[in-house]
Amino acid sequence: xxxxxxxPRYLITVTGxxxxxxxxxxxxxxxxxxxxxxxxLGLRQIYYSMNVEVxxxxxxxxxxxxxxxxKRNFPLILESPSPNQTSLYFCASSLIRxxxxxxxxxxxxxxxxx
Amino acid sequence: xxxxxxxPQSMFIQEGEDVSMNCTSSSIFNTWLWYKQxxxxxxxxxxxxxxxxxxxxxxxxxxxxxxxxxxxxxxISASIPSDVGxxxxxxxxxxxxxxxxxxxxxxxxxxxx
Numbered sequence: 659x660x661x662x663x664x665x666p667r668y669l670i671t672v673t674g675x676x677x678x679x680x681x682x683x684x685x686x687x688x689x690x691x692x693x694x695x696x697x698x699l700g701l702r703q704i705y706y707s708m709n710v711e712v713x714x715x716x717x718x719x720x721x722x723x724x725x726x727x728x729k730r731n732f733p734l735i736l737e738s739p740s741p742n743q744t745s746l747y748f749c750a751s752s753l754i755r756x757x758x759x760x761x762x763x764x765x766x767x768x769x770x771x772x
Numbered sequence: 773x774x775x776x777x778x779x780p781q782s783m784f785i786q787e788g789e790d791v792s793m794n795c796t797s798s799s800i801f802n803t804w805l806w807y808k809q810x811x812x813x814x815x816x817x818x819x820x821x822x823x824x825x826x827x828x829x830x831x832x833x834x835x836x837x838x839x840x841x842x843x844x845x846x847x848i849s850a851s852i853p854s855d856v857g858x859x860x861x862x863x864x865x866x867x868x869x870x871x872x873x874x875x876x877x878x879x880x881x882x883x884x885x
Contacts, residue, residue, distance in 0.1 A: 765812075
């Protein structure tokens with residue numbers, strides 16, 4: 659089954675404790691992206707990657723890191739989480755062909771930073 | 773980044789009614805996408821539009837890519853309880869796929885029995 663998977667689905671942590679949220683897709687998509695979703699603000703892009711070893715900042719990259727060592731995986735790293743990073747996070751992937759960018763989303767990771 | 777204005781923010785309707793929502797932008801987009809998000813899940817793609825003026829249907833859903841390339845609408849006919857959720861528009865700006873999608877803030881659809 660074609661899908662985007664994220665782990666963990668739920669995470670409660672404390673300020674300053676490094677964490678990683680994994681994302682994996684089995685569709686051989688070049689493009690992968692991370693979003694955060696907050697009430698009243700919709701989906702905002704954190705980082706995206708056009709292919710292996712190619713990553714770029716989205717609209718809200720501060721406090722986050724990503725890596726793309728393999729095509730299928732795109733982990734999101736919070737080196738020193740803070741309470742304002744409490745949010746719902748989504749990973750997405752897509753083929754890129756000109757204007758084609760129909761992104762498929764993972765199920766989400768709900769992060770709470772105390 | 774780009775800004776998309778999605779309206780209405782929420783809709784309270786009776787089952788069986790038709791629904792209409794739209795997105796507008798101050799800049800041109802090459803692609804418009806409409807997603808639906810159910811509680812506790814990720815957004816799911818409903819309709820994709822790639823040409824100005826394009827009108828596309830998916831069952832009871834119809835979406836159009838505005839002629840000016842700065843707007844799009846989504847209509848749902850004869851709403852049913854499973855239509856409840858948050859609907860997002862998303863646009864791909866003129867720079868192409870590398871720039872990533874910009875999302876509207878969503879329309880909450882609530883259906884009253």
